[in-house]
Amino acid sequence: MKRAxxxxxxxxxxxxxxxxxxxxxxxxxxxxxxxxxxxxxxxxSAQKIAQAYNLADxxxxxxxxxxxxxxxxxxxxxxPKDRNNGTMNKSIPITYVPARNTIFLSFALAWAEVLGANDxxxxxxxxxxxxxxxxxxxxxxxxxxxxNLATKAVVEGKQSIKIQTPLINxxxxxxxxxxxxxxxxxxxxHSCYDPENDGISCGRCDACQIRLRxxxxxxxxxxxxxxNPS
Amino acid sequence: MKRAxxxxxxxxxxxxxxxxxxxxxxxxxxxxxxxxxxxxxxxxSAQKIAQAYNLADxxxxxxxxxxxxxxxxxxxxxxPKDRNNGTMNKSIPITYVPARNTIFLSFALAWAEVLGANDxxxxxxxxxxxxxxxxxxxxxxxxxxxxNLATKAVVEGKQSIKIQTPLINxxxxxxxxxxxxxxxxxxxxHSCYDPENDGISCGRCDACQIRLRxxxxxxxxxxxxxxNPS
Numbered sequence: 001m002k003r004a005x006x007x008x009x010x011x012x013x014x015x016x017x018x019x020x021x022x023x024x025x026x027x028x029x030x031x032x033x034x035x036x037x038x039x040x041x042x043x044x045s046a047q048k049i050a051q052a053y054n055l056a057d058x059x060x061x062x063x064x065x066x067x068x069x070x071x072x073x074x075x076x077x078x079x080p081k082d083r084n085n086g087t088m089n090k091s092i093p094i095t096y097v098p099a100r101n102t103i104f105l106s107f108a109l110a111w112a113e114v115l116g117a118n119d120x121x122x123x124x125x126x127x128x129x130x131x132x133x134x135x136x137x138x139x140x141x142x143x144x145x146x147x148n149l150a151t152k153a154v155v156e157g158k159q160s161i162k163i164q165t166p167l168i169n170x171x172x173x174x175x176x177x178x179x180x181x182x183x184x185x186x187x188x189x190h191s192c193y194d195p196e197n198d199g200i201s202c203g204r205c206d207a208c209q210i211r212l213r214x215x216x217x218x219x220x221x222x223x224x225x226x227x228n229p230s
Numbered sequence: 231m232k233r234a235x236x237x238x239x240x241x242x243x244x245x246x247x248x249x250x251x252x253x254x255x256x257x258x259x260x261x262x263x264x265x266x267x268x269x270x271x272x273x274x275s276a277q278k279i280a281q282a283y284n285l286a287d288x289x290x291x292x293x294x295x296x297x298x299x300x301x302x303x304x305x306x307x308x309x310p311k312d313r314n315n316g317t318m319n320k321s322i323p324i325t326y327v328p329a330r331n332t333i334f335l336s337f338a339l340a341w342a343e344v345l346g347a348n349d350x351x352x353x354x355x356x357x358x359x360x361x362x363x364x365x366x367x368x369x370x371x372x373x374x375x376x377x378n379l380a381t382k383a384v385v386e387g388k389q390s391i392k393i394q395t396p397l398i399n400x401x402x403x404x405x406x407x408x409x410x411x412x413x414x415x416x417x418x419x420h421s422c423y424d425p426e427n428d429g430i431s432c433g434r435c436d437a438c439q440i441r442l443r444x445x446x447x448x449x450x451x452x453x454x455x456x457x458n459p460s
Contacts, residue, residue, distance in 0.1 A: 069344055102336040110328040150364050151328060155363040
Protein backbone atom coordinates (compact mmCIF):
# COMPACT_ATOMS: atom_id res chain seq x y z
CA MET A 1 0.00 0.00 0.00
CA LYS A 2 1.48 3.36 -1.04
CA ARG A 3 2.04 5.77 1.83
CA ALA A 4 1.11 9.45 1.74
CA UNK A 5 1.25 12.37 4.14
CA UNK A 6 -1.92 14.44 4.36
CA UNK A 7 -2.10 17.93 5.80
CA UNK A 8 -5.22 17.94 7.90
CA UNK A 9 -6.61 21.19 9.28
CA UNK A 10 -9.98 19.89 10.37
CA UNK A 11 -11.78 21.92 7.73
CA UNK A 12 -14.09 20.95 4.91
CA UNK A 13 -11.39 20.94 2.21
CA UNK A 14 -8.77 18.84 3.99
CA UNK A 15 -11.43 16.33 5.10
CA UNK A 16 -12.66 15.93 1.52
CA UNK A 17 -9.05 15.58 0.34
CA UNK A 18 -8.57 12.87 2.96
CA UNK A 19 -11.59 10.96 1.65
CA UNK A 20 -10.27 11.24 -1.92
CA UNK A 21 -6.80 10.04 -0.89
CA UNK A 22 -8.27 7.12 1.09
CA UNK A 23 -10.48 6.22 -1.87
CA UNK A 24 -7.35 6.19 -4.10
CA UNK A 25 -5.87 3.47 -1.90
CA UNK A 26 -3.20 5.34 0.05
CA UNK A 27 -2.07 4.46 3.55
CA UNK A 28 -2.41 7.87 5.19
CA UNK A 29 -0.31 9.74 7.74
CA UNK A 30 -2.06 12.90 8.96
CA UNK A 31 -0.24 16.07 9.93
CA UNK A 32 -1.92 18.89 11.84
CA UNK A 33 -0.30 22.03 13.25
CA UNK A 34 -0.93 23.83 16.50
CA UNK A 35 0.65 27.00 15.11
CA UNK A 36 -0.84 29.58 17.42
CA UNK A 37 -4.13 29.82 15.54
CA UNK A 38 -6.78 31.41 17.73
CA UNK A 39 -9.50 29.24 16.17
CA UNK A 40 -8.00 26.17 17.82
CA UNK A 41 -11.31 24.31 17.60
CA UNK A 42 -10.15 23.14 14.19
CA UNK A 43 -7.57 20.90 15.88
CA UNK A 44 -10.33 19.01 17.72
CA SER A 45 -12.05 18.53 14.36
CA ALA A 46 -8.82 17.25 12.83
CA GLN A 47 -8.55 14.68 15.63
CA LYS A 48 -12.14 13.52 15.12
CA ILE A 49 -11.60 13.15 11.37
CA ALA A 50 -8.29 11.33 11.82
CA GLN A 51 -10.06 8.91 14.13
CA ALA A 52 -13.05 8.46 11.81
CA TYR A 53 -10.71 7.54 8.95
CA ASN A 54 -8.48 5.36 11.08
CA LEU A 55 -5.24 6.98 9.88
CA ALA A 56 -1.99 5.01 10.14
CA ASP A 57 -0.69 7.89 12.28
CA UNK A 58 -1.74 11.43 13.13
CA UNK A 59 0.78 13.94 14.42
CA UNK A 60 -0.10 17.30 15.89
CA UNK A 61 3.02 19.39 15.52
CA UNK A 62 3.66 22.50 17.62
CA UNK A 63 5.10 25.51 15.86
CA UNK A 64 4.53 29.01 17.12
CA UNK A 65 3.84 31.34 14.22
CA UNK A 66 2.77 34.03 16.70
CA UNK A 67 6.51 34.70 17.04
CA UNK A 68 6.46 36.42 13.67
CA UNK A 69 2.91 37.82 13.75
CA UNK A 70 1.36 39.41 10.70
CA UNK A 71 -2.03 37.65 10.67
CA UNK A 72 -5.51 37.98 12.15
CA UNK A 73 -5.49 34.21 12.67
CA UNK A 74 -2.61 34.36 15.16
CA UNK A 75 -2.59 37.95 16.43
CA UNK A 76 -5.13 39.85 18.44
CA UNK A 77 -6.72 41.46 15.36
CA UNK A 78 -10.37 41.34 14.40
CA UNK A 79 -11.24 38.57 11.94
CA PRO A 80 -13.01 40.36 9.04
CA LYS A 81 -16.75 39.70 8.77
CA ASP A 82 -19.38 40.00 6.04
CA ARG A 83 -16.87 40.55 3.21
CA ASN A 84 -18.92 38.38 0.92
CA ASN A 85 -20.18 41.14 -1.33
CA GLY A 86 -18.35 40.24 -4.49
CA THR A 87 -15.00 41.68 -3.34
CA MET A 88 -13.73 38.47 -1.75
CA ASN A 89 -11.13 37.54 -4.31
CA LYS A 90 -9.91 41.05 -5.06
CA SER A 91 -7.53 41.51 -2.14
CA ILE A 92 -5.73 39.11 0.17
CA PRO A 93 -7.31 39.51 3.63
CA ILE A 94 -5.50 39.87 6.97
CA THR A 95 -6.38 36.25 7.77
CA TYR A 96 -3.46 35.36 5.48
CA VAL A 97 -0.68 33.77 7.59
CA PRO A 98 2.84 34.54 6.27
CA ALA A 99 4.32 31.54 4.42
CA ARG A 100 1.94 29.12 6.16
CA ASN A 101 1.59 26.54 3.40
CA THR A 102 5.33 26.70 2.70
CA ILE A 103 6.03 25.89 6.35
CA PHE A 104 3.36 23.16 6.49
CA LEU A 105 4.54 21.53 3.25
CA SER A 106 8.16 21.65 4.44
CA PHE A 107 7.30 19.63 7.53
CA ALA A 108 5.22 17.25 5.38
CA LEU A 109 8.23 16.84 3.10
CA ALA A 110 10.44 15.90 6.06
CA TRP A 111 7.95 13.30 7.25
CA ALA A 112 7.37 11.96 3.72
CA GLU A 113 11.09 11.36 3.38
CA VAL A 114 11.28 9.43 6.66
CA LEU A 115 8.17 7.39 5.74
CA GLY A 116 9.39 6.67 2.21
CA ALA A 117 6.28 8.37 0.81
CA ASN A 118 6.18 10.11 -2.56
CA ASP A 119 2.80 11.78 -2.12
CA UNK A 120 1.71 14.73 0.00
CA UNK A 121 -1.99 15.60 -0.05
CA UNK A 122 -3.06 19.20 0.48
CA UNK A 123 -6.62 20.51 0.30
CA UNK A 124 -5.91 23.85 -1.36
CA UNK A 125 -8.44 25.33 -3.71
CA UNK A 126 -8.07 28.27 -6.06
CA UNK A 127 -11.71 28.73 -7.04
CA UNK A 128 -13.82 29.55 -3.97
CA UNK A 129 -11.10 30.77 -1.64
CA UNK A 130 -9.70 33.87 0.03
CA UNK A 131 -7.04 34.67 -2.57
CA UNK A 132 -4.09 33.32 -0.55
CA UNK A 133 -0.97 33.17 -2.77
CA UNK A 134 0.09 29.77 -1.45
CA UNK A 135 -3.10 28.09 -2.69
CA UNK A 136 -2.45 28.78 -6.40
CA UNK A 137 -1.44 26.07 -8.90
CA UNK A 138 1.76 27.93 -9.91
CA UNK A 139 2.86 28.00 -6.27
CA UNK A 140 2.20 24.27 -5.84
CA UNK A 141 4.13 23.45 -9.03
CA UNK A 142 7.08 25.52 -7.84
CA UNK A 143 7.09 23.90 -4.39
CA UNK A 144 7.10 20.50 -6.09
CA UNK A 145 10.15 21.41 -8.20
CA UNK A 146 11.98 22.62 -5.12
CA UNK A 147 11.03 19.52 -3.10
CA ASN A 148 12.45 17.30 -5.82
CA LEU A 149 15.88 18.85 -5.20
CA ALA A 150 15.65 19.06 -1.42
CA THR A 151 15.88 15.58 0.07
CA LYS A 152 18.48 12.87 0.38
CA ALA A 153 15.95 10.28 -0.84
CA VAL A 154 15.28 12.32 -4.00
CA VAL A 155 19.00 12.73 -4.74
CA GLU A 156 19.51 9.00 -4.21
CA GLY A 157 16.67 8.21 -6.64
CA LYS A 158 14.47 6.69 -3.91
CA GLN A 159 11.79 9.37 -3.84
CA SER A 160 9.88 11.52 -6.31
CA ILE A 161 7.64 14.07 -4.61
CA LYS A 162 4.14 14.79 -5.84
CA ILE A 163 1.99 17.41 -4.10
CA GLN A 164 -1.51 16.11 -4.68
CA THR A 165 -4.14 18.86 -4.70
CA PRO A 166 -7.31 17.15 -5.95
CA LEU A 167 -9.53 20.15 -5.08
CA ILE A 168 -7.47 22.88 -6.67
CA ASN A 169 -9.79 23.47 -9.63
CA UNK A 170 -13.09 22.60 -7.97
CA UNK A 171 -15.75 25.00 -6.73
CA UNK A 172 -16.91 24.67 -3.11
CA UNK A 173 -20.16 23.19 -4.38
CA UNK A 174 -18.28 20.51 -6.33
CA UNK A 175 -16.06 19.76 -3.32
CA UNK A 176 -19.07 19.22 -1.06
CA UNK A 177 -20.83 17.01 -3.61
CA UNK A 178 -17.66 14.96 -4.08
CA UNK A 179 -17.21 14.62 -0.31
CA UNK A 180 -20.80 13.54 0.29
CA UNK A 181 -20.46 10.94 -2.45
CA UNK A 182 -17.42 9.56 -0.62
CA UNK A 183 -19.26 9.60 2.71
CA UNK A 184 -17.53 12.53 4.43
CA UNK A 185 -19.25 13.45 7.68
CA UNK A 186 -19.11 17.24 7.46
CA UNK A 187 -20.58 17.56 10.95
CA UNK A 188 -17.09 16.69 12.23
CA UNK A 189 -15.41 19.56 10.34
CA HIS A 190 -14.69 23.14 11.43
CA SER A 191 -14.06 26.05 9.05
CA CYS A 192 -14.75 29.22 11.09
CA TYR A 193 -11.87 31.65 11.75
CA ASP A 194 -13.53 33.31 14.73
CA PRO A 195 -11.87 32.33 18.03
CA GLU A 196 -14.99 33.27 20.02
CA ASN A 197 -18.33 31.45 20.59
CA ASP A 198 -16.91 28.21 22.04
CA GLY A 199 -16.33 26.69 18.65
CA ILE A 200 -19.82 27.46 17.29
CA SER A 201 -19.20 28.91 13.83
CA CYS A 202 -19.83 32.64 13.36
CA GLY A 203 -21.34 32.40 9.87
CA ARG A 204 -19.84 35.76 8.93
CA CYS A 205 -16.07 35.36 8.41
CA ASP A 206 -14.71 34.49 4.94
CA ALA A 207 -14.33 30.81 5.81
CA CYS A 208 -17.94 30.52 7.03
CA GLN A 209 -19.36 32.51 4.13
CA ILE A 210 -17.53 30.51 1.46
CA ARG A 211 -18.62 27.29 3.18
CA LEU A 212 -22.25 28.35 3.59
CA ARG A 213 -22.49 29.45 -0.04
CA UNK A 214 -21.01 26.10 -1.11
CA UNK A 215 -23.68 24.15 0.79
CA UNK A 216 -26.38 26.48 -0.51
CA UNK A 217 -25.26 26.00 -4.12
CA UNK A 218 -25.07 22.25 -3.58
CA UNK A 219 -28.66 22.36 -2.29
CA UNK A 220 -27.69 20.68 1.01
CA UNK A 221 -27.96 21.88 4.59
CA UNK A 222 -24.61 22.38 6.35
CA UNK A 223 -24.74 20.01 9.35
CA UNK A 224 -22.67 22.23 11.69
CA UNK A 225 -24.12 24.85 14.07
CA UNK A 226 -23.89 28.59 13.47
CA UNK A 227 -24.34 31.51 15.88
CA ASN A 228 -26.01 33.57 13.21
CA PRO A 229 -28.24 31.22 11.23
CA SER A 230 -29.33 32.77 7.94
CA MET B 231 18.91 50.51 6.19
CA LYS B 232 17.81 47.38 4.34
CA ARG B 233 16.59 44.58 6.58
CA ALA B 234 17.58 40.93 6.21
CA UNK B 235 16.88 37.70 8.05
CA UNK B 236 19.93 35.56 8.77
CA UNK B 237 19.80 31.89 9.69
CA UNK B 238 22.28 31.53 12.51
CA UNK B 239 23.34 28.09 13.72
CA UNK B 240 26.29 29.16 15.82
CA UNK B 241 28.75 27.50 13.46
CA UNK B 242 31.67 28.82 11.49
CA UNK B 243 29.75 29.26 8.22
CA UNK B 244 26.73 31.14 9.54
CA UNK B 245 28.97 33.40 11.64
CA UNK B 246 31.06 34.29 8.60
CA UNK B 247 27.87 34.87 6.60
CA UNK B 248 26.69 37.19 9.36
CA UNK B 249 29.91 39.21 9.16
CA UNK B 250 29.55 39.49 5.37
CA UNK B 251 25.90 40.59 5.65
CA UNK B 252 26.77 43.16 8.32
CA UNK B 253 29.64 44.44 6.19
CA UNK B 254 27.19 44.85 3.27
CA UNK B 255 25.14 47.25 5.38
CA UNK B 256 22.11 45.15 6.29
CA UNK B 257 20.09 45.55 9.47
CA UNK B 258 20.05 41.94 10.63
CA UNK B 259 17.43 39.75 12.27
CA UNK B 260 18.87 36.42 13.43
CA UNK B 261 16.90 33.18 13.44
CA UNK B 262 18.10 30.07 15.29
CA UNK B 263 16.23 26.80 15.77
CA UNK B 264 16.03 24.56 18.78
CA UNK B 265 14.92 21.64 16.60
CA UNK B 266 15.82 18.74 18.81
CA UNK B 267 19.49 18.70 17.84
CA UNK B 268 21.51 16.77 20.38
CA UNK B 269 24.51 19.09 19.91
CA UNK B 270 22.59 21.92 21.53
CA UNK B 271 25.80 23.72 22.43
CA UNK B 272 25.53 25.39 19.04
CA UNK B 273 22.57 27.42 20.32
CA UNK B 274 24.72 28.97 23.05
CA SER B 275 27.25 29.90 20.35
CA ALA B 276 24.49 31.44 18.24
CA GLN B 277 23.46 33.58 21.21
CA LYS B 278 27.04 34.74 21.82
CA ILE B 279 27.47 35.65 18.15
CA ALA B 280 24.12 37.46 17.99
CA GLN B 281 25.21 39.49 20.99
CA ALA B 282 28.68 40.20 19.60
CA TYR B 283 27.13 41.57 16.40
CA ASN B 284 24.37 43.45 18.19
CA LEU B 285 21.60 42.09 15.97
CA ALA B 286 18.35 44.05 15.66
CA ASP B 287 16.60 40.93 16.97
CA UNK B 288 17.46 37.28 17.55
CA UNK B 289 14.72 34.67 17.78
CA UNK B 290 15.27 31.11 18.93
CA UNK B 291 12.38 29.15 17.48
CA UNK B 292 11.28 25.79 18.88
CA UNK B 293 10.41 23.08 16.37
CA UNK B 294 10.70 19.43 17.23
CA UNK B 295 12.16 17.53 14.29
CA UNK B 296 12.61 14.50 16.55
CA UNK B 297 8.90 13.85 15.83
CA UNK B 298 9.86 12.63 12.37
CA UNK B 299 13.28 11.18 13.17
CA UNK B 300 15.60 10.01 10.44
CA UNK B 301 18.85 11.67 11.52
CA UNK B 302 21.85 11.07 13.78
CA UNK B 303 21.61 14.75 14.80
CA UNK B 304 18.21 14.29 16.43
CA UNK B 305 17.93 10.56 17.13
CA UNK B 306 19.91 8.33 19.42
CA UNK B 307 22.26 7.14 16.66
CA UNK B 308 26.02 7.34 16.69
CA UNK B 309 27.46 10.40 14.98
CA PRO B 310 29.94 9.02 12.42
CA LYS B 311 33.60 9.64 13.22
CA ASP B 312 36.85 9.68 11.24
CA ARG B 313 35.17 9.60 7.81
CA ASN B 314 37.71 12.04 6.48
CA ASN B 315 39.58 9.58 4.30
CA GLY B 316 38.58 10.95 0.92
CA THR B 317 35.09 9.44 0.95
CA MET B 318 33.40 12.39 2.60
CA ASN B 319 31.51 13.72 -0.39
CA LYS B 320 30.59 10.38 -1.90
CA SER B 321 27.51 9.59 0.16
CA ILE B 322 25.15 11.67 2.23
CA PRO B 323 25.80 10.75 5.88
CA ILE B 324 23.20 9.95 8.56
CA THR B 325 23.77 13.39 10.07
CA TYR B 326 21.53 14.66 7.25
CA VAL B 327 18.27 15.98 8.78
CA PRO B 328 15.22 15.48 6.51
CA ALA B 329 14.21 18.75 4.78
CA ARG B 330 16.01 20.85 7.40
CA ASN B 331 17.01 23.79 5.22
CA THR B 332 13.57 23.81 3.57
CA ILE B 333 11.95 24.10 7.00
CA PHE B 334 14.45 26.73 8.21
CA LEU B 335 14.10 28.82 5.04
CA SER B 336 10.29 28.61 5.23
CA PHE B 337 10.30 30.15 8.70
CA ALA B 338 12.82 32.77 7.51
CA LEU B 339 10.48 33.55 4.62
CA ALA B 340 7.57 34.11 7.02
CA TRP B 341 9.63 36.46 9.17
CA ALA B 342 11.07 38.28 6.13
CA GLU B 343 7.54 39.00 4.93
CA VAL B 344 6.48 40.43 8.29
CA LEU B 345 9.69 42.53 8.50
CA GLY B 346 9.40 43.78 4.92
CA ALA B 347 12.81 42.23 4.15
CA ASN B 348 13.79 40.98 0.69
CA ASP B 349 16.97 39.21 1.74
CA UNK B 350 17.54 35.97 3.63
CA UNK B 351 21.15 35.03 4.41
CA UNK B 352 22.12 31.38 4.67
CA UNK B 353 25.62 30.04 5.24
CA UNK B 354 25.42 26.99 2.99
CA UNK B 355 28.49 25.81 1.18
CA UNK B 356 28.79 23.25 -1.58
CA UNK B 357 32.57 22.83 -1.64
CA UNK B 358 33.83 21.56 1.71
CA UNK B 359 30.61 20.09 3.07
CA UNK B 360 28.91 16.80 3.87
CA UNK B 361 27.01 16.44 0.59
CA UNK B 362 23.62 17.53 1.95
CA UNK B 363 21.16 18.06 -0.96
CA UNK B 364 19.75 21.28 0.51
CA UNK B 365 23.12 23.04 0.38
CA UNK B 366 23.45 22.90 -3.42
CA UNK B 367 23.07 25.96 -5.69
CA UNK B 368 20.26 24.32 -7.73
CA UNK B 369 18.27 23.75 -4.56
CA UNK B 370 18.73 27.37 -3.44
CA UNK B 371 17.66 28.68 -6.87
CA UNK B 372 14.57 26.51 -6.78
CA UNK B 373 13.64 27.61 -3.26
CA UNK B 374 14.00 31.23 -4.40
CA UNK B 375 11.60 30.69 -7.34
CA UNK B 376 9.06 29.08 -5.02
CA UNK B 377 9.41 31.85 -2.40
CA ASN B 378 8.70 34.45 -5.06
CA LEU B 379 5.25 32.89 -5.58
CA ALA B 380 4.51 32.14 -1.93
CA THR B 381 3.85 35.38 -0.07
CA LYS B 382 1.19 38.05 -0.06
CA ALA B 383 3.89 40.75 -0.20
CA VAL B 384 5.39 39.17 -3.34
CA VAL B 385 2.01 38.94 -5.06
CA GLU B 386 1.30 42.58 -4.17
CA GLY B 387 4.67 43.65 -5.63
CA LYS B 388 6.06 44.72 -2.24
CA GLN B 389 8.67 42.00 -1.85
CA SER B 390 11.20 40.20 -4.03
CA ILE B 391 12.98 37.40 -2.19
CA LYS B 392 16.68 36.79 -2.58
CA ILE B 393 18.37 33.91 -0.75
CA GLN B 394 21.88 35.20 -0.21
CA THR B 395 24.47 32.43 0.06
CA PRO B 396 27.83 34.24 -0.08
CA LEU B 397 29.81 31.12 0.90
CA ILE B 398 28.26 28.68 -1.55
CA ASN B 399 31.27 28.47 -3.86
CA UNK B 400 34.03 29.02 -1.31
CA UNK B 401 36.34 26.42 0.22
CA UNK B 402 36.53 26.22 4.01
CA UNK B 403 39.97 27.80 3.85
CA UNK B 404 38.59 30.76 1.90
CA UNK B 405 35.66 31.13 4.30
CA UNK B 406 37.98 31.27 7.31
CA UNK B 407 40.29 33.78 5.63
CA UNK B 408 37.32 35.96 4.67
CA UNK B 409 35.92 35.77 8.20
CA UNK B 410 39.20 36.68 9.84
CA UNK B 411 39.53 39.67 7.52
CA UNK B 412 36.10 40.80 8.70
CA UNK B 413 37.04 40.25 12.35
CA UNK B 414 34.96 37.14 13.11
CA UNK B 415 35.82 35.73 16.53
CA UNK B 416 35.82 32.02 15.75
CA UNK B 417 36.35 31.18 19.42
CA UNK B 418 32.62 31.92 19.86
CA UNK B 419 31.54 29.38 17.23
CA HIS B 420 30.62 25.70 17.57
CA SER B 421 30.70 23.16 14.72
CA CYS B 422 30.89 19.73 16.40
CA TYR B 423 27.97 17.30 15.95
CA ASP B 424 28.85 15.19 18.98
CA PRO B 425 26.40 15.72 21.86
CA GLU B 426 28.93 14.45 24.43
CA ASN B 427 31.96 16.09 26.07
CA ASP B 428 30.16 19.13 27.57
CA GLY B 429 30.44 21.14 24.39
CA ILE B 430 34.16 20.49 23.87
CA SER B 431 34.49 19.56 20.20
CA CYS B 432 35.28 15.93 19.39
CA GLY B 433 37.63 16.64 16.47
CA ARG B 434 36.50 13.47 14.71
CA CYS B 435 32.97 14.01 13.30
CA ASP B 436 32.51 15.40 9.77
CA ALA B 437 31.85 18.92 11.02
CA CYS B 438 35.03 18.97 13.15
CA GLN B 439 37.18 17.39 10.46
CA ILE B 440 36.05 19.79 7.72
CA ARG B 441 36.62 22.70 10.11
CA LEU B 442 40.03 21.53 11.27
CA ARG B 443 41.23 20.96 7.71
CA UNK B 444 40.02 24.45 6.78
CA UNK B 445 42.06 26.06 9.56
CA UNK B 446 45.04 23.89 8.68
CA UNK B 447 44.88 24.90 5.01
CA UNK B 448 44.49 28.55 6.01
CA UNK B 449 47.64 28.16 8.15
CA UNK B 450 45.83 29.36 11.29
CA UNK B 451 45.20 27.65 14.61
CA UNK B 452 41.52 26.98 15.36
CA UNK B 453 40.84 28.91 18.61
CA UNK B 454 38.27 26.42 20.01
CA UNK B 455 39.10 23.47 22.28
CA UNK B 456 39.11 19.84 21.10
CA UNK B 457 38.98 16.61 23.11
CA ASN B 458 41.33 14.91 20.70
CA PRO B 459 43.96 17.48 19.76
CA SER B 460 45.87 16.44 16.66
